[in-house]
Amino acid sequence: xxxxxxxxxxxxxxxxxxxxxxxxxxxxxxxxxxxxxxxxxxxxxxxxxxxxxxxxxxxxxxxxxxxxxxxxxxxxxxxxxxxxxxxxxxxxxxxxxxxxxxxxxxxxxxxxxxxxxxxxxxxxxxxxxxxxxxxxxxxxxxxxxxxxxxxxxxxxxxxxxx
Numbered sequence: 001x002x003x004x005x006x007x008x009x010x011x012x013x014x015x016x017x018x019x020x021x022x023x024x025x026x027x028x029x030x031x032x033x034x035x036x037x038x039x040x041x042x043x044x045x046x047x048x049x050x051x052x053x054x055x056x057x058x059x060x061x062x063x064x065x066x067x068x069x070x071x072x073x074x075x076x077x078x079x080x081x082x083x084x085x086x087x088x089x090x091x092x093x094x095x096x097x098x099x100x101x102x103x104x105x106x107x108x109x110x111x112x113x114x115x116x117x118x119x120x121x122x123x124x125x126x127x128x129x130x131x132x133x134x135x136x137x138x139x140x141x142x143x144x145x146x147x148x149x150x151x152x153x154x155x156x157x158x159x160x161x162x
């Protein structure tokens with residue numbers, strides 16, 4: 001049973017915003033070279049591809065981990081791009097295409113999981129910003145903001161690497 005407090009319309013709207021943000025990040029990545037999306041500009045500690053992969057890993061941590069559910073994305077991927085990490089290796093164009101595919105699949109899987117109530121055992125916590133998240137519904141709102149934050153970083157980085 002799904003004990004969510006969001007209406008289907010509210011959840012679908014948030015997913016649409018998250019999807020649009022991810023699509024805008026993909027547009028940025030598609031518009032630069034592999035070398036450019038791997039470049040860490042002076043004054044930054046990450047790059048374009050890291051920002052994209054990070055939002056996916058964070059989505060998993062913010063929603064699934066706190067509900068006691070294994071990440072739907074590869075655990076190694078989540079560990080490489082979770083909060084507190086930075087780019088450690090070169091990401092190939094092939095790897096980027098795989099990450100892009102995972103981003104689309106991940107949202108579909110989240111909607112399925114949400115509808116079946118797998119997040120009902122969500123454990124409250126506070127983010128590194130000090131924001132209290134007490135349910136997957138609030139986590140989804142936070143994910144929306146977090147995605148927008150990293151889209152902004154990517155827009156700024158793009159200006160420095162092209």
